[in-house]
Amino acid sequence: MVGFSPPVDLWFGYEGHDPDAPITQEHMNHARLCVALATVFGNALRDILLTYFSVQYKDIYQVILANEVKLTKGRGRPLLNPDQSQLVFPDPTRQTTGTVDQFDLSLLYILIRNISTVPAPVTGWGCDPLDQPRDVSLGASVERIRYFRNHISGHSPDGKISQQDLKDYWTKFDAVLHDIELIMGGKVYSQQFEKQKEHVISIYEAC
Template identity: 70%
Template sequence: MLSQESPREVISPEQDQRMLSTPVLCYIFKDKYLPPPIFHRLIAACITRWPVAKKKETSENLIFCGCCIFDVDLFHRLTLYCRSHIVFARITRMVIDEAKIPDTKLCTRVRKFISLNLNKIISYLSQNLQYGLSVQCTSSQGVSDDSKVYFSPMFDIWFAEESHAHDAPITPEHMNHARLCVALVTVCGNAMREVLRTKVPAQHTDIYQAILANKGKLTGRPGRPLLNPSQINVVFPDPQGKKTGTLDQFDISLLYILIRNISAVQAPIITGWGNDPQDQPRDTSLGASVERIRSFRNHITGHSPDAKISRQDLEDYWTKFEAVIRDIEKVIGRQVCSQELDRQKRQVISVYEAC
């Protein structure tokens, strides 16, 4: 590829009355790893779609090491560049007219083209790579600062057409709900798995033996088996019934049934099984903690009318999550999920602080 570095004004142009740029779209690769050939091939794919822009004064092609600018149409330019493990894209409207922002339909088309070709390239090179899409926030003064880059998983002009098409734009409250769902499934779900692994009835060597020993109880209860057909297929994937699925395949509802019916966990002291113990904060038993997680699952995912959570409710739920995980770890006698919950909490806080 070219050896000439892109000038700073190409990456961070000064806004003036003649042009207006979108926020920078960021393809952030997991594990901070992006092989250079992937970006090189992406540039090549874009060259087949749009001409490389030229510098007005010298007619020099605006292509550099790790950066290329394209004339998407008569009015818009695409700047595509790469730094470390992140691919950045920005569209700039270059003319004075009644339009105050870059064309939203064009932004959507460009994003889809980049994403489609990026996925094709990753697949072609047989790379097991994953990336996330975010929009780069500027600093509080509205000027890009290379030493401090903020990321926020928000929707803006790059996704405006899709939001309008469905008449349901993604809001911060939707993102709060998504964050809670992730914490619920990963952290609280893993905590329940540890409870099930730890509290195996004395007559069994491990939880899988306990599940096999209770197959009749779980599947053959007259009139109303404990497990529904889809759960039975997950727990007993072997038609001959000689092995079970793994705990990592069990969701919170299934884990709850197994803990309640075949583990050594005792029912909540005050409320018993099947009742919400949220009004009994002094009951910190494993059974109460399991019931609290079941209640979280019902309220956050099962019974949510609009998939929205306010910031205050997000913080309240996070405090409840921390208390439940702390109670479980205290009874089990070791850390199981608190560090992961702290990590996710720091991510949420950083997003709010950045924006």
């Protein structure tokens, strides 16, 4: 098999990101958004998951196990990666130690989309939620969280967010949390988010 050799000019001028470069305000901005996603939005998705399964916290694994075939063979391929599968379908020879608090945004999204009763957004699951700004359904809010996660923490090329982008994301975050609160009722995600915005954190605490 002949190996692939990219054209020389494809790499011309590329020096990569300097790992020894000082941490900037843009790095701090990125870290703050990542923490808000993992904490406040993580709490929101966990509440949605439990509410739309109509189960108590301790019973969520029974619902997931009942949908094992769908999660492991859905759409012709496993919907979960190996780490996610190990977390929700642990080795039967040992007692389950995982909890919903250990489910990250990606796993929560997969479970909500595929085995919960949350209605799909207008454009359907997996589509760009920004194409339908007037869709304030719960499914649309879940899709927007997926979008935030992918564009901020999942696929960031340099771990930086400008001051203007930070302000824009704060506004978008607040709007999505408000939409979720209107449907879920009695939740205080916006208050959690306001406290999060006031925190000054280091880049290391975001990892």
